[in-house]
Amino acid sequence: MTDLRAVDEATFDEVVLRSGKPVLVDFWAEWCPPCHQIAPVLAQIGAERKDQLTVVKLNADEHPAIAARYRVMAMPTLILFHHGEMIWAVVGARPKARLLKELDDALLAAV
Numbered sequence: 670m671t672d673l674r675a676v677d678e679a680t681f682d683e684v685v686l687r688s689g690k691p692v693l694v695d696f697w698a699e700w701c702p703p704c705h706q707i708a709p710v711l712a713q714i715g716a717e718r719k720d721q722l723t724v725v726k727l728n729a730d731e732h733p734a735i736a737a738r739y740r741v742m743a744m745p746t747l748i749l750f751h752h753g754e755m756i757w758a759v760v761g762a763r764p765k766a767r768l769l770k771e772l773d774d775a776l777l778a779a780v
Contacts, residue, residue, distance in 0.1 A: 673712055673726045681727070681735055686753040688723055691776060694748045695726040696736055701744040707762040711747075714769065722772070751779045 673695065676684050685692045695711050697704035708726075715724030729736035729744060739748055739755060749757040749772065757775035 673708070673715055673724055676725045676727050677732050678735060681732075684723070684725060685750050688750070690721065690723060691749060691751045691756075691779075692723045692725060693772065694750065695724065696729045696739075696741045696744060696746040696748065697726055698728065698730045698744045700730075703762040704745040707745055707768075710763075710765045710768065713765065714772075722776075749775050751776070 674684070676694070685694055693711070693714075695704075695707070697708070711724050711726070714722070718724075727735060729741055729746075736746075739746075739758075741748075743760050745762060746758060746760050747768075748755055756779045757771070759771065763771070
C-alpha cells in the first residue's frame with residue numbers, strides 16, 4: 670500500500686502504545702478505495718513530521734482483534750495515540766491540509 674511501517678499484534682503495543690512520541694495509526698483494508706487515496710498523504714505526513722509524529726498502518730482485516738479493541742467499524746479510521754492513550758480519531762479520508770490541522774489541534778489539546 671505505502672512505505673509506512675505496518676504494525677500487527679506482535680508489534681502494536683511496543684510501536685504504538687509505548688512510543689515516546691505521538692503515533693497516528695491508519696486502520697485500513699485492501700478492498701477500501703478511500704484507504705488507498707489517503708495512503709500517499711499519510712506517507713507524506715509521516716516523512717515531513719517524523720521528528721514529532723510516527724505514522725503507521727494496520728490492516729484491519731488481517732488483525733481484527735486490534736481493530737475491535739479500538740472499535741474500528743469503518744475504513745479508513747485514523748487514531749492518534751499519545752502516551753499510550755487514544756486522544757483523537759476520525760473515519761474517512763481527508764485532504765492533507767485538513768488532516769494536518771485536525772492532528773495539530775488534537776496534539777495541542779493533549780499537551
